[in-house]
Amino acid sequence: MTERPLVVHPDRLFPAEPSTRAVARELYQSVADLPIISPHSHVPPEWIAEDIPFTDPTALLLTPDHYLLRLLHASGHDLSVFGRGRGPLSEAESRAAFRVFCENYHVYRGTPMRYWFEAQLADIFGVDVRPSAATADAIYDRIQAWIDSPASRPRALMESFDISVLATTDAPLDDLRHHQALLDEGYARRVVPTFRPDRFLEPGLPEWNDLVDQLGELSGCDVDTYAGYTAAMENRRAYFKERGAVSTDHSHIDLGTIVLSPAEAEKLYADARDDKLSPEECAVLRRAMVTEQARMACDDGLTMTLHPAVFRNHHAQTHERFGADVGADIPISVEATRALQPMLSAYGTHPNFKVVLFTMDETTFSRELAPLAGFYPSVYLGVPWWFLDSPDAIRRFRKSTEAAGFTRSSGFIDDTRAFCSIPARHDMSRRLDAAHLAELVVEHRLEVDEAADTLHALVAENPRTVFNLT
């Protein structure tokens, strides 16, 4: 195989029709260099706090990235090759893993992973040949050299990527020492925690009672009652907010909400603590607890983000061998209109409440989410998430949420643990929104000054508004 050049074209993702492309290019240029606001990611905070250097190309790019791993798995490769379910790879193993990836590079054709990866290769690592068996070693060496430079440490990248806000995702019992350290030192860029209490809201989990005990201990609240559990939650939310948190994140199997009377809630909670709930009752209590988080949000102003409806760890054997987050999670359909009605009827017009609805079920965009966001001042459309974060899906999102306009969407969310892909992900979003707006302009549905103003808002204002990043 001859070496093919790696080409990252300045007009990528813009529509081919020349007049549309010209408008898209102009719009994109006006926002291309704006700082990155990332209000939801999975970057470990210690990377920034301790400025931990990366080690090798496989550990940097492959091991943590379940997007890339899953297609390698589908192509017949064992996940252990790429460092999952085992200790660190040796240099030879890392190089071999990277070679497998390069040999399989064709499986990513047409995928967003290809787009993000190529942008990193060209724009960050300075690679100019296409990955293949023939080029694997040279690319590996090139990336290793990049890693070994001081300019490639996380804090340097925060500067060169121009990330002005980076939100991590953190457990309620976390002491947030890294966020505190960054606050203490007066770190110029904003690295904020996100309160993610999923397991504490699932009385059906075997570990739930133990988690609640720990919550009580840490918060100093008596968690024998639902009122005490609630106080403990409020205590931890306050702890997070004091350390910079702007949002809480919630991922459950459905979007169900319910308002219980205090007596009903106390009864269910007491039975849950006694392990006496049926699965149906566990779901009711979970929905009440989610709704209660919305009530708390009205008080403390933390934006609530909902990421529902994933069948986690679909393949039992993979879960046993490799644990979670290896690419074996599969979406299911979701319902929003009925499920959220109790919560929105209670808190949907509260001036302090903001909730962002994410989905992997595209059918909800036009049918439920845009209609909800177009009525409730508290509801915002989350941009396409996981499995829908591809160019065509993002284009469909904008075309399916016309009824709500542009002011009701959240701005881009990268939701990634692949640090070096953050600029590429935000760049893709800016290009695609530019392309969408350009089409509205050339079809005479919007004037170009309005399109430019809208694109700027999507990149710079909407995320600040939705996440109270004042």
Added chain:
Amino acid sequence: MTERPLVVHPDRLFPAEPSTRAVARELYQSVADLPIISPHSHVPPEWIAEDIPFTDPTALLLTPDHYLLRLLHASGHDLSVFGRGRGPLSEAESRAAFRVFCENYHVYRGTPMRYWFEAQLADIFGVDVRPSAATADAIYDRIQAWIDSPASRPRALMESFDISVLATTDAPLDDLRHHQALLDEGYARRVVPTFRPDRFLEPGLPEWNDLVDQLGELSGCDVDTYAGYTAAMENRRAYFKERGAVSTDHSHIDLGTIVLSPAEAEKLYADARDDKLSPEECAVLRRAMVTEQARMACDDGLTMTLHPAVFRNHHAQTHERFGADVGADIPISVEATRALQPMLSAYGTHPNFKVVLFTMDETTFSRELAPLAGFYPSVYLGVPWWFLDSPDAIRRFRKSTEAAGFTRSSGFIDDTRAFCSIPARHDMSRRLDAAHLAELVVEHRLEVDEAADTLHALVAENPRTVFNLT
């Protein structure tokens, strides 16, 4: 803020690719001036019968239009500002409301409401500046002057808009005096009632028994039995048909149908009259009653239109303060194949039966509705309704119903209570169908003479066929 010109481009909504645009423009021109046929609207009949003048810009354009109101509400504005849930606005209040709308004009970017509004501003009111805080008063004055002209009264607009058929939506107990008056005077344009009996088919509603009593009284039928209830319904359908009705309209939470034996139906009905039905039994009886309306349609030839699956009055407090139809209705998913099977298996090939299926759940277009309309001679695809009446959704509708071709769709339905938006809504539809057909032509999937013939049929023949407007 400087004043920006308001531009309504002659090529709006046409694809940017030049050869496609040229074909679209030519196709559109061939139907642009055809009369408007509106077989389903919510215009009050007294407006035409009594030629009632409009009063002020806010009452004309904002107060009745829940499409516009909902995005203002989502943007934080109280609905009372725009005249909902209270008496008429003073001149100052009307002007202030209109100013709030103009100040928030950017929230409509990319929405169909923006398109319709702008077409009205430019083509009807002669406004040539973009709405904004700076232009609000001037635009208000301009529209007020237009309202004050005799040429702006409803009958004059029926002429200038060239509306040849206008169907209103009316309750079964309505005496249809306005329609009768128009018939008596020999009014040249056709204004017909539509039989909308939803609440009479919902035994689960608290007011149902009372409504049925009134139905019995008005029709002179003994509604103690299901047979008598049925006779009363037939009586009112006949009353409507005599006054010009061509269709009945039905909006329930699902599309369920069922054929009951007379004995089963009488038993359920008797229990319903005695308030003894469970919610499940109420649903069964409702589905039987809907199916019975289809049976009646085979007899009297009134086209049946189904508009299912809306969660009405989603926000309790808004419903209490402002009542229905203020923008707080949210769609839910819907199922057609199984739900309609009993009705279609019984009446689907009856030569006198026509049923139009509308949906706000796009997933049904390719999966269920196009397949049904492509087999049953009685079934027609309703064009995109509420929340799907935006340019991109309308384009998706045509692309998702390929399997049924063009002869199985209903023609455009505006479904509006915003009288002055009727021309813009029909014009949007003509442009988008022209655009879709132009794409088929340039992709060599259809010859241009066929495209022109098809577009003419969609505008002029299909609605006449589907609604028996001979």
Added chain:
Amino acid sequence: MTERPLVVHPDRLFPAEPSTRAVARELYQSVADLPIISPHSHVPPEWIAEDIPFTDPTALLLTPDHYLLRLLHASGHDLSVFGRGRGPLSEAESRAAFRVFCENYHVYRGTPMRYWFEAQLADIFGVDVRPSAATADAIYDRIQAWIDSPASRPRALMESFDISVLATTDAPLDDLRHHQALLDEGYARRVVPTFRPDRFLEPGLPEWNDLVDQLGELSGCDVDTYAGYTAAMENRRAYFKERGAVSTDHSHIDLGTIVLSPAEAEKLYADARDDKLSPEECAVLRRAMVTEQARMACDDGLTMTLHPAVFRNHHAQTHERFGADVGADIPISVEATRALQPMLSAYGTHPNFKVVLFTMDETTFSRELAPLAGFYPSVYLGVPWWFLDSPDAIRRFRKSTEAAGFTRSSGFIDDTRAFCSIPARHDMSRRLDAAHLAELVVEHRLEVDEAADTLHALVAENPRTVFNLT
């Protein structure tokens, strides 16, 4: 009506934008003449084995094609006119039926049927005028003359169409004599059977017990036990495999799977043989039997194809008069993630297992099927099937399955009983994939050499891999 020329343009189905069209044309040309691989069809094997000549245009083109019949039925024409539910048509009746079709030719505008039909008219029969009342007889005569030529017999067409692999669909009790005859004579092209055991896996069917008895008799297995039933199935699968089968095909109302213990399965099976199962238990046993077919596939390597979720024979009276497969089947929604989890958790990473997931519910493409195919090495995306085999739906398929790339899809499946439409169907697929890839190229998401390589794989390699056609 004047005679219009019939035009089949060389650039049909390519995007209008000139640079995209140029790339699409180039890509298409590179695969236009590749042999046809048809791993799933409904062509009767005796046509090839006995080289049975066709009889007349209506019997060739209309009577067997439920795609064409359903729109004629929707247009008010009785299916008996076209030869369904009755004996063979006379020459006059055949000619009259063909005339009805030509008179209604406009109902196919914009449908895929029109595309396939026109390609046959132009490319196979040499017709150069558009079907209409005026041209019906001339076209009929032309096709009849073509039929009467020896070059139009099935074996000659296998050559001129260049069909290298043709899979038929066959019942488990079939003796496959025609396939055996073709093997015995050493027929150069590959005509293989497909094992389609649907009714043997449905204990709820009235004929199930009788079918199982026959299965036992033919296989020589004692079907009094589930173990014996399973052995009988394995026996017939082996019989099919020996005669060339490469796959089994399964169409049930849902995708449900379940792994039962031997004891549970034996208990349910015994009760099923005694007609003592509830409908719910019938579903459980059916799901266990489907899962067991997957287990067998791990042993014998036959690829499993799943075609779920059709409401068969939706209109009772049509079913009584005309039987099955006349166009009265309507899709329903389907769920894959939860339904397939038991089967995939058990066999999803078995090196010998391959399963192709087809759907008529487009919502599953991005939400469930692409995510599944992007993780499990055994799972392949079936290309759009029935009701989704239209140009725009096929384009949506590619745009909705980005996350899985191109290596995880099955290659084109024509699934047809309309023999002469096979080349047109494969040609449509090649054009549409070329168009999709061309868009990726001009949007700089893929290099042109990669697009060409991908298109070749979709046509020539993917079907061979997925169906083990080595």
